[in-house]
Amino acid sequence: MTYKRNCVKVTRSILLLVAGWLFSLSAGAQSNFSSKLIGVGVVVADIDRALDFYVNGIGMVKTGSFTINEEFGKRSGLTNGVATNVTVLKLENSPEANEWKLMSFGKKAAHPMPKVIQDDTGMQYITINVKSLKPIIERLTKQNVAFLGTTPTPLNKNAHFVLVQDPDGNFVELIGPLE
Numbered sequence: 001m002t003y004k005r006n007c008v009k010v011t012r013s014i015l016l017l018v019a020g021w022l023f024s025l026s027a028g029a030q031s032n033f034s035s036k037l038i039g040v041g042v043v044v045a046d047i048d049r050a051l052d053f054y055v056n057g058i059g060m061v062k063t064g065s066f067t068i069n070e071e072f073g074k075r076s077g078l079t080n081g082v083a084t085n086v087t088v089l090k091l092e093n094s095p096e097a098n099e100w101k102l103m104s105f106g107k108k109a110a111h112p113m114p115k116v117i118q119d120d121t122g123m124q125y126i127t128i129n130v131k132s133l134k135p136i137i138e139r140l141t142k143q144n145v146a147f148l149g150t151t152p153t154p155l156n157k158n159a160h161f162v163l164v165q166d167p168d169g170n171f172v173e174l175i176g177p178l179e
Contacts, residue, residue: 040098040099040123042102042168043105043168044102044166045104045106045109047104051102054166057139058136058140058174059135059139060090060091061090061091062088063090064088065085066085068086079105087101088100089102114165123170124171127175128174128175132176132177133152133160133174133177136174145164145165146165148163151163152178160175160177160178161173
């Protein structure tokens with residue numbers, strides 16, 4: 001009887017060790033990232049128009065900038081040797097905020113501007129959750145930004161949905177209470 005109990009204890013211990021090992025493998029797969037943030041680079045036709053939209057309309061803040069020089073652009077494969085300046089925007093000036101990086105090469109897109117998200121492939125929209133839609137709607141209205149669909153659209157008793165496009169056609173979803 002003692003032998004049987006010891007076998008059960010050993011079996012349980014082995015099962016616990018295997019379960020712990022499997023858990024550590026699955027946790028390790030997610031821990032390969034050095035940051036939980038994603039930075040998005042957006043090429044725009046007119047940097048001043050884009051900055052006006054995102055800073056003065058949406059309410060993002062400029063948190064920095066940097067230059068990609070010709071040599072790095074070519075060596076890295078980013079620009080084939082064309083230099084560009086990158087302006088970094090965030091929803092708030094915080095290390096925990098994602099980066100929205102704008103850059104321009106001074107030319108318009110080679111494809112037509114999408115009217116709805118299914119008109120193209122790739123990244124089509126971003127979602128920004130806000131504390132109040134009212135000030136953003138007021139700022140965008142002053143900028144003559146077109147609101148898409150029948151917005152603001154109620155999602156529930158506490159949140160509404162507003163959809164607009166930036167000057168280059170990227171869709172921006174704004175979600176939050178009206179007030």
